[in-house]
Amino acid sequence: MQNECMAHQSFSNVLITPYEELLNTPSGLSDHRGGPLWPMWDGQVLARHCRNRVPVDIVPTEVETETVYDGKMAWMGPIVGHYGHMIADFSMRMLPTVTYEKNAVLAFGKHKHNTFNTIDGAPAFVGSILDWFDVPRDRTVIIEQPTLAAEIVVYGQQEQLDNIGPSADYLDLLDALSERKLGSPVKNGRIFVSRAGQPIRFAGESYLEFVLGEMNVKTVRPENISLREQLEIYRSAEILLFSEGSALHSLQLLGRGLGDIFILTRRPGARMITNSLSARAESVRYSDVVKTLVPGVQPTFQPAAEAGLSFLDIDILFETISSMGLPIHRVWSQTEYEAAVDRDIGEWLAWQNSRLEGASAWISRFIDSHAPEARTLFQSRLGFSRQDTSGDAAVQGTEAGDRLAAAPASPAMSEHASSAGRSPWSVRRINQLARWRNAKSYLEIGVATEATFGHINIPERTGVNPLFRFDAAELRDDKTTLFETTSDEFFCILPIEKKYDIIFLSGHHTFEQTYRDFCNSISHSHDKTVWVIDNTLPDDVFSSLRDENKAVGYRYAAGGTGYSWHGDTFKIVFCVHDFHLGMNYRTIVSSGNPQTLIWRSNKEWHTPFLDSLEKISRLSYFDLLENERIMRYASEEEAFAVFRNS
Secondary structure (H helix, E strand, O other), rough: OOOOHHHHEEEEEEEEEEEEEEEOOOHHHOOOOEEEOOHHHHHOOOOOOEEEOEEOOOOOOOOOOEEEEEEEEEEEEEEEOOOHHHHOOOOHHHHHHHOOOOOOOOEEEOOOOOOOOOOOOOOOOHHHHHOOOOHHHEEEEEEEEOOEEEEEEEEEOEOOOOOOOOOOHHHHHHHHHHHHHHOOOOOOOOEEEOOOOOOEEEEEEHHHHHHHHHHEEEEEEEHOOOOOHHHHHHHOOOOOOOEOOOOOOOHHHHHOEEEEEEEEOOOOOOOOOOOHHOEEEEEEEEEEEEEEEEEEEEEOEEEEEEEEEEEEEEHHHHHHOOOOOOHHHOOOOOHHHHHHHHHHHHHHHHHHHHOOOOHHHHHHHHHHHHHHHHHHHHHHHOOOOEEEEOOEOOOOHHHHHHHHHHOOOOHHHHHHHHOOOOOOOHHHHHHHHHHHHOOOEEEEEOOOOOOOOOOOOOEEEEEOOOOOOOOHHHEEOEEEEEEOHHHHHHHHHHHOOOOOOEEOOOOOOOOHHHHHHHHHHHOOOOOEEEEEEEEOOOOOOOOOOOHHHHHHHHHHHHHHHHOOOOOOOOOOHHHHHHOOOEEEEEEEEEOEEEEEEEEOOOOOOOOOOOOOOHHOOOOOHHHHHHHHHHHOOOOOOHHHHHHHHH
């Protein structure tokens, strides 16, 4: 019988294009459009990208060839920034290819807007996966432009999403690889693979870590250790308890001989890679411990279960953990667990708001109409209160939460959401600065919509946001680059030699993140760079709160109106005053939203005021009122006059 791993096809003169669409279904596009334009496209299966043995890719656009490769290529697949998909979707050709193709150049694809051009420039986990499979870096190439491959070979996907597990031949290859890399395992102990450090997790998962630790279960947060360390731990464990997530796909890098696997499902009924795990493990058990799932929000304001916060059914959790021989009831404190749940709700709401403006209000309305059982859980965060009626504890929406969920958008909020006039003051101010500086390059951190970014008249524009609420493809061109990622990740990959003339920081409404963005951006500035920092003056004590929903909810509960929220970004002005003595600044308080203009100049001396980041971090709104001189308030005209005369 033929070895299934060796199944492959060879072609001549195949055009390979950078990807136009890649894991883009949340944006209404496809998961796979690009890569090789295989001959007789509709009749191909092995060469195309499949799920559940059915091709799911879209035929690439045929474009003009820009380069020709005359040697032999082997197609490996695209590189993506999602760990789970990188393994389950796009690593399944790698091992047979490097095993049987010893001389071919190993070709990878990427999305046309990704900036990396080497494996070292890709997300770090990509290099770790390739190193595990012994993919030789000196034989890899990333397709950056339409390339004609004179000769190309492609091996079949050894496993596929939607539950196509491995063949015995593929497991044999993985067994040999694991033995060579890690040696023979010595089974020992129980491991909990946690998502407590991730934004999408079980509420209170950090407390579950603590409880399991009290019973000598070791917790692993995969993001904190190397891939090789993860695999060594998983291979040696007697029992693996997973919080359902991408870390499960790491097991697809190993062969047979895994211990007993327990999976706490975060989504009701979820059964990730059952056949892939069953082929490798002594046993696999999925435990539906979800009592309630509150979904996240898509850019289209539709529910996103994959970004939701899951709440545990404690009875089922206890039964699952007890079946592992662990007396969880002896060490569990419901009070401590509930405190951890409340903390996680707050962090999750903040994360949702950072991804999509208005997320908390949408979640409040969703809970009202679709998940009333979650109202008690969210009452301290969304303004719900608990009222007893007819002798039973019926949960009813009242006060700030109900008013927020039911209130129509205010004029300010409508303007904020308008694609044409979200913040005309930002566009006006930045374009004026650009004219004075003859600016050629522009960086905007926090491009939730195109309203500001799309109206900036600077030749080269770079925008960053974790999730775009517009069709980024319509704005992108050879001078306009958009990075759908966090600002932290962006600055990690940005070449240090890249400099910008104007930098607009309009992202997260928290002091720490905005100040970190400012400090990181200094490395990408020059003597004439100008910064504009948004939301640096809250208009009342509620607006200065770090949580948007609390700001609006408490204002309504106090009898006020309006949706304004600036967070504690004002503290960055105190940091500039105390720690950046070579900078001058003015906080503009007229003709639009307050913003602080910062530029290099030593014309105005400023002696440190608090001289302590810790003290600055603890400043309140009332401290701001008492020390307004630090803010250097000015009208727009006055601020510009000082700037031009510096």
